Amino acid sequence: xxxxxxxxxxxxxxxxxxxxxxxxxxxxxxxxxxxxxxxxxxxxxxxxxxxxxxxxxxxxxxxxxxxxxxxxxxxxxxxxxxxxxxxxxxxxxxxxxxxxx
Amino acid sequence: xxxxxxxxxxxxxxxxxxxxxxxxxxxxxxxxxxxxxxxxxxxxxxxxxxxxxxxxxxxxxxxxxxxxxxxxxxxxxxxxxxxxxxxxxxxxxxxxxxxxxxxxxxxxxxxxxxxxxxxxxxxxxxxxxxxxxxxxxxxxxxxxxxxxxxxxxxxxxxxxxxxxxxxxxxxxxxxxxxxxxxxxxxxxxxxxxxxxxxxxxxxxxxxxxxxxxxxxxxxxxxxxxxxxxxxxxxxxxxxxxxxxxxxxxxxxxxxxxxxxxxxxxxxxxxxxxxxxxxxxxxxxxxxxxxxxxxxxxxxxxxxxxxxxxxxxxxxxxxxxxxxxxxxxxxxxxxxxxxxxxxxxxxxxxxxxxxxxxxxxxxxxxxxxxxxxxxxxxxxxxxxxxxxxxxxxxxxxxxxxxxxxxxxxxxxxxxxxxxxxxxxxxxxxxxxxxxxxxxxxxxxxxxxxxxxxxxxxxxxxxxxxxxxxxxxxxxxxxxxxxxxxxxxxxxxxxxxxxxxxxxxxxxxxxxxxxxxxxxxxxxxxxxxxxxxxxxxxxxxxxxxxxxxxxxxxxxxxxxxxxxxxxxxxxxxxxxxxxxxxxxxxxxxxxxxxxxxx
Amino acid sequence: xxxxxxxxxxxxxxxxxxxxxxxxxxxxxxxxxxxxxxxxxxxxxxxxxxxxxxxxxxxxxxxxxxxxxxxxxxxxxxxxxxxxxxxxxxxxxxxxxxxxxxxxxxxxxxxxxxxxxxxxxxxxxxxxxxxxxxxxxxxxxxxxxxxxxxxxxxxxxxxxxxxxxxxxxxxxxxxxxxxxxxxxxxxxxxxxxxxxxxxxxx
Numbered sequence: 001x002x003x004x005x006x007x008x009x010x011x012x013x014x015x016x017x018x019x020x021x022x023x024x025x026x027x028x029x030x031x032x033x034x035x036x037x038x039x040x041x042x043x044x045x046x047x048x049x050x051x052x053x054x055x056x057x058x059x060x061x062x063x064x065x066x067x068x069x070x071x072x073x074x075x076x077x078x079x080x081x082x083x084x085x086x087x088x089x090x091x092x093x094x095x096x097x098x099x100x101x
Numbered sequence: 102x103x104x105x106x107x108x109x110x111x112x113x114x115x116x117x118x119x120x121x122x123x124x125x126x127x128x129x130x131x132x133x134x135x136x137x138x139x140x141x142x143x144x145x146x147x148x149x150x151x152x153x154x155x156x157x158x159x160x161x162x163x164x165x166x167x168x169x170x171x172x173x174x175x176x177x178x179x180x181x182x183x184x185x186x187x188x189x190x191x192x193x194x195x196x197x198x199x200x201x202x203x204x205x206x207x208x209x210x211x212x213x214x215x216x217x218x219x220x221x222x223x224x225x226x227x228x229x230x231x232x233x234x235x236x237x238x239x240x241x242x243x244x245x246x247x248x249x250x251x252x253x254x255x256x257x258x259x260x261x262x263x264x265x266x267x268x269x270x271x272x273x274x275x276x277x278x279x280x281x282x283x284x285x286x287x288x289x290x291x292x293x294x295x296x297x298x299x300x301x302x303x304x305x306x307x308x309x310x311x312x313x314x315x316x317x318x319x320x321x322x323x324x325x326x327x328x329x330x331x332x333x334x335x336x337x338x339x340x341x342x343x344x345x346x347x348x349x350x351x352x353x354x355x356x357x358x359x360x361x362x363x364x365x366x367x368x369x370x371x372x373x374x375x376x377x378x379x380x381x382x383x384x385x386x387x388x389x390x391x392x393x394x395x396x397x398x399x400x401x402x403x404x405x406x407x408x409x410x411x412x413x414x415x416x417x418x419x420x421x422x423x424x425x426x427x428x429x430x431x432x433x434x435x436x437x438x439x440x441x442x443x444x445x446x447x448x449x450x451x452x453x454x455x456x457x458x459x460x461x462x463x464x465x466x467x468x469x470x471x472x473x474x475x476x477x478x479x480x481x482x483x484x485x486x487x488x489x490x491x492x493x494x495x496x497x498x499x500x501x502x503x504x505x506x507x508x509x510x511x512x513x514x515x516x517x518x519x520x521x522x523x524x525x526x527x528x529x530x531x532x533x534x535x536x537x538x539x540x541x542x543x544x545x546x547x548x549x550x551x552x553x554x555x556x557x558x559x560x561x562x563x564x565x566x567x568x569x570x571x572x573x574x575x576x577x578x579x580x581x582x583x584x585x586x587x588x589x590x591x592x593x594x595x596x597x598x599x600x601x602x603x604x605x606x607x608x609x610x611x612x613x614x615x616x617x618x619x620x621x622x623x624x625x626x627x628x629x630x631x632x633x634x635x636x637x638x639x640x641x642x643x644x645x646x647x648x649x650x651x652x653x654x655x656x657x658x659x660x661x662x663x664x665x666x667x668x669x670x671x672x673x674x675x676x677x678x679x680x681x682x683x684x685x686x687x688x689x690x691x692x693x694x695x696x697x
Numbered sequence: 698x699x700x701x702x703x704x705x706x707x708x709x710x711x712x713x714x715x716x717x718x719x720x721x722x723x724x725x726x727x728x729x730x731x732x733x734x735x736x737x738x739x740x741x742x743x744x745x746x747x748x749x750x751x752x753x754x755x756x757x758x759x760x761x762x763x764x765x766x767x768x769x770x771x772x773x774x775x776x777x778x779x780x781x782x783x784x785x786x787x788x789x790x791x792x793x794x795x796x797x798x799x800x801x802x803x804x805x806x807x808x809x810x811x812x813x814x815x816x817x818x819x820x821x822x823x824x825x826x827x828x829x830x831x832x833x834x835x836x837x838x839x840x841x842x843x844x845x846x847x848x849x850x851x852x853x854x855x856x857x858x859x860x861x862x863x864x865x866x867x868x869x870x871x872x873x874x875x876x877x878x879x880x881x882x883x884x885x886x887x888x889x890x891x892x893x894x895x896x897x898x899x
Contacts (some may be wrong), residue, residue, distance in 0.1 A: 080738025
């Protein structure tokens with residue numbers, strides 16, 4: 001583990017903040033542009049995932065910190081994602097069955 | 102007295118957990134006996150329907166949350182720091198907090214038995230009565246207008262906080278407080294199973310917390326999360342409950358599996374067969390345990406795809422479980438077996454858990470499960486895994502670690518009476534339930550028709566249940582009588598291999614005079630590869646700082662039931678008073694000088 | 698195994714080195730954050746499962762105010778920036794900057810909370826109460842739980858700020874500030890998801 005030399009600097013923090021603000025602007029922009037309506041959901045999900053990852057990696061220092069913390073956070077995070085996705089499958093799947101669509 | 106109220110010593114907290122949980126175990130057992138007395142004949146002994154509902158709800162809730170989990174927690178507290186060579190847990194005050202929250206939450210839940218007059222209920226008891234998994238919409242205001250379900254949902258929220266706090270504490274303790282050289286694959290199997298259990302606790306309990314909060318909003322504030330009249334879906338409750346509920350059954354069984362994995366090698370004079378495989382099977386069980394919750398819900402009509410996925414995942418769990426069972430049998434094979442009471446219970450665990458596991462596999466198949474849902478067959482299954490599994494495993498642990506915890510040995514003669522009465526009693530009680538269930542006897546009924554042809558089976562079940570009750574009294578007597586005896590247990594009465602046996606029984610307050618350096622998995626044994634570790638010095642060579650006590654964990658914990666009482670009575674000032682106690686407690690706790 | 702320099706210093710300050718060379722409080726806190734993932738996961742699941750199932754209005758697209766919430770999102774992102782700056786200042790012993798950024802973080806948190814209070818009361822006047830429909834129930838419980846987390850974070854930050862003003866917070870307490878920061882950033886990433894799932898994907 002030789003991460004400790006690579007600690008983030010104030011410059012990094014500011015650059016990350018700039019990217020976060022830019023992505024947020026894009027998100028809101030995409031929301032208002034009618035041409036994007038069909039691809040809105042996947043685009044927004046990807047953009048917010050990028051923001052999520054940036055904050056966790058740089059502001060919460062997971063990129064530079066011990067890998068074990070990534071495991072401690074990432075394991076339950078994936079589990080939470082699994083819960084959301086499987087519940088959506090179950091509920092929207094069964095709705096389709098019930099209504100015969 | 103004060104030193105017990107303010108204690109932060111993991112050993113004292115372990116003993117507090119043990120006695121509190123054992124008392125709740127007796128309460129839950131008493132509830133079971135009344136249920137069984139009522140069911141001994143088709144028309145019963147006159148228990149009213151409402152009382153019967155309260156009895157089976159509180160029996161299930163008490164046994165799961167107030168007896169089995171905290172009995173395991175008693176061993177986590179007492180044994181884990183000793184097994185990993187630590188002086189205490191990572192957060193001693195948080196540990197005390199967990200205990201007090203558990204105690205107060207348990208008392209809050211059981212206070213419902215006598216709280217009727219306070220709510221003008223017209224009867225003494227307003228205990229929860231919607232079943233231990235509280236299915237919507239039975240729990241709605243419309244069908245449960247009294248405070249009964251409120252006691253349940255508030256009590257479980259409080260108990261969840263205790264479990265979560267302990268979960269964080271033991272994850273960090275096991276990972277971070279290990280003695281030098283105690284690498285992961287040198288951890289005793291009980292410590293491993295405890296670690297896996299705590300990961301399940303910290304991931305599963307938030308889900309039930311959310312479910313209970315949503316139910317609380319439905320009942321207290323008039324939302325419609327689980328009410329079809331407002332568009333809500335009662336099936337969502339089932340999903341959220343079992344997403345917690347299935348990991349919960351592994352939270353209940355994995356510690357017992359860990360105990361058995363300690364007891365069998367000690368009394369066979371052989372290292373655990375396939376240690377690594379046993380550890381990894383535990384990890385796999387926990388992992389798969391998160392993906393099978395809907396097998397409790399086949400009857401709710403999930404559709405063929407979800408049914409197949411959950412049935413398949415459930416059957417997969419039989420593989421790591423079977424692997425463990427073969428490894429335990431492999432440990433006994435060719436060993437120099439000593440038939441102590443502890444070993445008898447451990448072997449009994451294997452046999453009974455196999456029966457429970459097999460009936461579990463039959464539920465895994467959706468078509469057969471539909472025949473079994475809500476019948477006594479399911480009741481038989483849960484009791485073979487939770488009594489035949491968890492409780493027999495816990496009893497094995499009690500006989501095994503009693504000398505370490507108290508400095509006195511339990512009577513082996515009484516122990517064998519206890520064991521055989523328990524084994525005969527539980528099989529008489531629970532085996533006929535398979536048959537009465539398959540013949541069509543639904544669970545949770547307080548009388549049944551004589552034409553159903555299950556009266557004989559029910560009578561046998563009742564006789565068995567009372568035998569188990571007598572056996573528990575024998576055990577209680579066995580424990581109480583040791584208190585009159587001198588403290589004479591040797592440091593290592595069973596010739597066991599792990600670190601907790603390297604120090605006196607009971608251990609001094611600082612546990613280890615010198616923190617040992619671990620070089621192998623069986624430090625106290627002579628094996629082909631290494632000799633036993635050098636004995637620790639009798640006196641500490643340098644003074645050891647022991648953290649003092651603190652009042653704040655208990656005071657902070659007291660804020661929670663006060664808030665719950667306020668919510669129960671719809672009286673906001675009491676809620677705020679509880680919140681204030683909580684906040685003041687946290688601040689005083691945070692700024693209290695407390696050296697570790 | 699090499700130690701992260703900060704963590705090691707704290708472990709030594711606590712009087713004993715830990716097995717993994719990691720600070721116990723920080724490890725417990727990451728476990729707590731992991732646990733919180735399941736808490737918010739369950740709440741977000743509930744919101745999504747009940748999406749579009751309200752029997753009566755107001756519906757999300759009639760009431761959600763994107764420009765306003767975009768500002769709240771921006772505000773919370775900036776508070777995360779202030780938080781890392783506060784931590785960096787405390788770690789290098791610059792308590793003047795440390796105090797300033799701690800306060801800015803808490804202040805931005807307060808603005809967010811004020812925005813949420815305004816938003817809730819505005820919705821209420823538009824006819825969306827907690828019990829009006831499933832959208833109201835799921836929306837208020839999800840964003841309210843998040844708001845409660847922000848409230849705890851603001852109180853925590855202000856406590857640290859007061860400690861700093863009284864000269865009781867220094868580089869020796871950098872771990873405390875770091876853990877506060879972990880909590881604060883986690884609350885921020887939860888908002889990133891809520892903003893997308895609740896507000897933008899209608």
